[in-house]
Amino acid sequence: MKPFRFATLATVIGLAAAAAPAQTTLRVAGNFPEDHTATGAMEVFKEEVESLTGGEITVQNFPAMQLGGAQENVDQVRSGAIFAVFTSIAYFTRSVPELEAVSLPFLFDTREKAFAVMDGEVGDIMDEALLEAGFVNLGYGELGYRNVTNSTRPITTLEDFEGLKIRLQPNEVHLATFRALGANPQALDISELYSALQQQVLDGEENPYNIIYTRRFFEVQPYLSDTGHFYDFINVVANEDAFNALSDAHQEAVRTAMRTAIEWQREEAASLDLSFRQQLIDEGMQFDPIPDEERERMREATSGIAEDLKERVDPDLIDLVLSEATK
Numbered sequence: 001m002k003p004f005r006f007a008t009l010a011t012v013i014g015l016a017a018a019a020a021p022a023q024t025t026l027r028v029a030g031n032f033p034e035d036h037t038a039t040g041a042m043e044v045f046k047e048e049v050e051s052l053t054g055g056e057i058t059v060q061n062f063p064a065m066q067l068g069g070a071q072e073n074v075d076q077v078r079s080g081a082i083f084a085v086f087t088s089i090a091y092f093t094r095s096v097p098e099l100e101a102v103s104l105p106f107l108f109d110t111r112e113k114a115f116a117v118m119d120g121e122v123g124d125i126m127d128e129a130l131l132e133a134g135f136v137n138l139g140y141g142e143l144g145y146r147n148v149t150n151s152t153r154p155i156t157t158l159e160d161f162e163g164l165k166i167r168l169q170p171n172e173v174h175l176a177t178f179r180a181l182g183a184n185p186q187a188l189d190i191s192e193l194y195s196a197l198q199q200q201v202l203d204g205e206e207n208p209y210n211i212i213y214t215r216r217f218f219e220v221q222p223y224l225s226d227t228g229h230f231y232d233f234i235n236v237v238a239n240e241d242a243f244n245a246l247s248d249a250h251q252e253a254v255r256t257a258m259r260t261a262i263e264w265q266r267e268e269a270a271s272l273d274l275s276f277r278q279q280l281i282d283e284g285m286q287f288d289p290i291p292d293e294e295r296e297r298m299r300e301a302t303s304g305i306a307e308d309l310k311e312r313v314d315p316d317l318i319d320l321v322l323s324e325a326t327k
Helices: 002-019 037-052 070-079 097-102 111-118 121-132 172-180 190-198 209-214 240-244 248-282 292-301 305-309 315-325
Strands: 024-030 057-062 084-088 135-145 147-150 165-168 184-187 204-207 223-225 231-239 286-288
Touching: 024 037, 024 070, 037 057, 037 084, 037 135, 037 248, 057 248, 070 084, 070 231, 084 135, 097 111, 097 121, 097 172, 097 315, 111 121, 111 135, 111 231, 111 315, 121 135, 121 315, 135 209, 135 240, 135 248, 147 209, 165 172, 165 190, 172 184, 172 305, 190 204, 204 209, 209 248, 223 248, 231 240, 231 248, 240 248, 248 286, 305 315
Parallel strands: 024 057, 024 084, 165 184, 165 204, 223 286
Antiparallel strands: 084 231, 135 231, 147 204, 147 223
16 A cells, blocks of 8 residues: 555645746846946846746846856847846947947937937837847846046047047947047957956046946046946847747736836936946046037037938938937
8 A cells, every 4th residue: 555655645746746837047147247236126126026926937147247248148148048138238239220329429418318218219119129139128227428538648628539549339339439539449348348458458448437436447547537428228138039938927027027127227326326426536536527618529520420320220210319319
């Protein structure tokens, strides 16, 4: 009788295991430092989605370039090696050039206007373009206004850009903008930037205050200016096949959890922005504000970038973005 009892117990355990819902693990990468708001948003997402699904979905977060640089993470999402990534939209522009339309220089006067545009019709168009490339967009967060640092001289005028070797993201609009300003722009992954600045292979770089501080560029860059030439977005993008493999209920849980994470990140990033600038000053950087008349000269010098972009992106989209940004 004992073998029969043991067999029955094993059968019951097997049936119970079969009846239990399968657990799904989502691997999410980020290339932001541990103390950046994007990394905090990754944790918010993890807590929210695990709570909403009662643990049926678990999230493994890999922030701070644990799985490689920004471009590597994008490629990993594309291949399905990881579920999603938190990174700048710049790393998607070569496969989804439509995103360059919201990367134009001096486009958004306020972050509120930037998100009003991205949360409306323009954002819907971007989402469709991403989907055609195999990506499901889950949200746009704040990376912020980008500002120039360098180790050569203070930047207060248009002429001060002349000849400077400045690192930029792999975004053709960004690169064209700095050529128009007179600089010598170089595309480079963020993972290689600190050493390039330290070894003075490059003169400078441009990033939001939060990135300049959390990546400790103040250690190798003495000069900081509030150029604010681009407003940059964080993009949270998932692999289309992996997302579609989730049940409808789990897809909704992922979207709901990410909305909560993105709302938290936007508010946190905005509230900390100027405090990061002050921390850079406290660390010894020389801060030189750009006079209004010089910012206007920079705007005029880069005014042709939008027309140039129309050669590779639907002109109607460019006109829509410009119209929405100036409402």
